[in-house]
Amino acid sequence: MGNKTLVYKQKVADNLSESYKHLLRLENAFVALQKNYSFPIDKDSFADIVESVECLAYSDQIIYRFSKLQDCMGAKLFKAVLLYEGENIDKPFLDILNQLEKMEIIDVDEWFELRDLRNEIAHDYEDNEELAINMLNAIFKSKKELEDILNSIKILVKIS
Template structure:
């Protein structure tokens, strides 16, 4: 293994560690909420979550960590994986995603769903309970895909 490959492998590992940190904190916030609420949540559950400082903090943590995880993966981890694989990363992001799909790291359609949810979070959702409920429920559903992607990358660089 060349020196450059070792450097790229370390970069993947560093980005992967950051991704797992965000995922673990996201997962722990869900675990804390699930002691009281079953997902998917409904409007009644959401109203009691918002009325509780503790549970509201957990829901905010979920949204924040999901956003950080998606950013970490999309902005750093994916490119470092392709560099490790000896690929050129000076190309459009869609080409990067397609290359990751070829090596069985992601599903491009699922990634766009994750990215769209991240973009929805970036807009002001706090005044619309329905959107906020939808965001939390979708994060709950999509966190499995994020974990599988992190695990696939971890297996690649073993």
């Protein structure tokens, strides 16, 4: 392995570590909420969550960690993987995603759905109960997909 390859592998490893940290904290927040609520949550459960300072903090953590995970993967990890693979990253993000799809790391359409969800989070969701419920349920549904992407990268780059 060349020196550059080792440097790029370390970048992938560092970005994977950060991504897994966000995923773990996201999962821990869901586990805490699942002690009292089952997902997908409904309007009544959400009303109870909002009334509990502790549960509301967990739901905020879910939204925050999902957003941070998306940012880390899209802004850093994906580019590091392509650099490790010897690919040029000086191209539009869609081309980067298409290259990752060819490598069977992601599905571009699914990634854009996750990105759209992340962009919805960037707007003020607190004033729209239905949107907040839909976001929490969508994040719950998508966490396995995000974990699968991270695991695929871990296998590709041979990181233990």
